[in-house]
Amino acid sequence: MAADKIGIAWAVDPKSGWGIYGYNIIRHLCLRTQYTPVALEVSDLGFVDPLEAGLIKDRTSVPLNENPECLAPYAGTGRRLPFPVLHARGGNAAPQFSKLSNGVIGRRNHALTFFENARITARDVDIYNRFASVGAGSTWNASLLKAAGVKNVAAILQGVDPSLFHPAPKRGCFEGRxxxxxxxxxxxxxxxxxxxxxxxxxxxxxxxxxxxxxxxxxxxxxxxxxxxxxxxxxxxxxxxxxxxxxxxxxxxxxxxxxxxxxxxxxxxxxxxxxxxxxxxxxxxxxxxxxxxxxxxxxxxxxxxxxxxxxxxxxxxxxxxxxxxxxxxxxxxxxxxxxxxxxxxxxxxxxxxxxxxxxxxxxxxxxxxxxxxxxxxxxxELSWDRQIAKLLAFIEAHGLD
Incomplete structure (x- = not known):
């Protein structure tokens, strides 16, 4: 059965880099693919311009916004959601911004990770190797994971939105400074x-x-x-x-x-x-x-x-x-x-x-x-290009 939904198991909001990353994954899935993103935390999708926010809200499932208890039968029970899930991981392979979705697993599971501690323990390796793939946020992170014995790792860099972040004239708020x-x-x-x-x-x-x-x-x-x-x-x-x-x-x-x-x-x-x-x-x-x-x-x-x-x-x-x-x-x-x-x-x-x-x-x-x-x-590192790389990577390691 081909996947038609992809779960995002961390909070999507403007308060953190993870939130911006999650939003851009959702944005790409909605506007560039046939996948329906499922936000598995209480999420804020309204911090962008109203046109984009409206289009994305129409295509995104945000079940916890209406019913924060809906994941309770899945959290830590071993019962799988009927679609693949992306998971946020940080230092010590710990879940990030995943208050309600912690312990939830999907039909297939893929990790995205950013961490600062160069010490990768055997426990970390074991956790990462339970995922079908691991997308690391930098070449440095990917190299540390591979050297420690983590499988199916690739460096998947973040991106920028060139429609927002591009050279343009100053407003002159600080003239002469x-x-x-x-x-x-x-x-x-x-x-x-x-x-x-x-x-x-x-x-x-x-x-x-x-x-x-x-x-x-x-x-x-x-x-x-x-x-x-x-x-x-x-x-x-x-x-x-x-x-x-x-x-x-x-x-x-x-x-x-x-x-x-x-x-x-x-x-x-x-x-x-x-x-x-x-x-x-x-x-x-x-x-x-x-x-x-x-x-x-x-x-x-x-x-x-x-x-x-x-x-x-x-x-x-x-x-x-x-x-x-x-x-x-x-x-x-x-x-x-x-x-x-x-x-x-x-x-x-x-x-x-x-x-x-x-x-x-x-x-x-x-x-x-x-x-x-x-x-x-x-x-050259636009969000659309980088999320397309991420999607190709996880598709290659299985969504079904």
Whole structure:
């Protein structure tokens, strides 16, 4: 029996990279194939433009939105749904954003995974090998899995939407300023502490500099945020406020950055992010580790920003000669816990970041050409092309 439905076993919403990934899988299935996507978590499909949202809602089954208990007979019982299911996996092969669908299995099951810990245990291998296939978010992740003995693995990179993320004129919101865009979840592996150290040095040299950033974290009590205790650039990690929210102003104060050099958001609507990015002159991503390719960096490059990006882990898949400003100096990152292997991670040089910023500041035309080449390369990684590759991969490993 040919599959006509494909289940998506994680929450689809604008709050995470997984949510954006899931939405684009659903979008592709609805608009480019005959498959009906089935969202197996309570999901928000209305965070895009109304035309697209309407078309997708008409083609998507979202059973849990009406009946959150409908998966109870399947969760952990061994009873299979009558269609194949895609599963989200992270570190230690653990389910991601799968509150109600955890333990649900389909007629056939395929894993998608992004992880930062280079330590792959025998238990992890056993879990992954229960799936018909494993799509890894980067070549780095795929290589680690294959070396550990995981079967049917391929690197399936994320994509960008060129209809949203493309070069276009600025609105001129920050006329006369040199604007640095930085974005991503606020956590140690993303390297915001490195960026702030470098930006402070650069601001002192060029007071017309403005840091435009979207640095949020819905879970500042999590260990991934607390790992900033390992940073060589900050004495103490700003704790969440009384309501458990990230305190971005405390970070800027700790690095001596004044409001005149900042325009910061803890969140920003994804559909409007491209217009925000295009107000910048350069992108900055000195991340210590990316299990995937770093979706925000890809989108910045797709908008034509000359992008400074660390040469490590998942970033290696989007670094191309002449299409970005790679940070070549990548020191080892000490492991911050005995269960964590940071092999492949990289600690970027603050001096090299300042040098790259100086290049972009002094050579606007040359930097713009790097941005144009970066946009061309990222548009080759459109969501439609990448999801088509994913679909071909899982079809080759069985949907029935």
């Amino acid at each position: 040199f604007v640095i865009f930085a974005g991503g979840k606020m956590e140690y592996r993303k390297g915001q502490d490195i960026a702030l150290k470098a930006v402070k040095i650069f601001v002192d040299r060029h007071p017309d500099t403005l840091l435009l950033c979207v640095w949020g974290n819905h879970w500042p009590e999590a260990w991934s945020y607390k790992q900033f205790i390992s940073s060589p650039y900050i004495d103490s990690v700003p704790p969440p406020d009384a309501e458990g929210r990230l305190q971005l102003p405390k970070w800027f104060e700790a690095f001596g950055l004044g409001r005149q050099n900042l325009h910061a958001f803890s969140s920003f609507p994804h559909i409007h992010t491209a217009a925000l990015m295009r107000e910048a002159d350069v992108g900055l991503f000195p991340n210590r580790c990316e299990g995937g390719t770093n979706l925000v960096a890809m989108e910045a490059m797709a908008c034509g920003l000359p992008t400074i990006i660390s040469r490590n882990t998942g970033h290696l898949d989007i670094i191309h000669d002449g299409a970005c400003l790679p940070l070549e100096s990548q020191d080892e990152v000490p492991a911050f816990h005995r269960s964590i292997d940071t092999a492949g991670w990289g600690e970027s040089s603050v001096d090299e970041i300042v040098e790259a910023l100086e290049f972009a500041y002094q050579n606007r035309d040359e930097a713009a050409e790097i941005g144009r080449k970066g946009a061309q390369r990222m548009h």
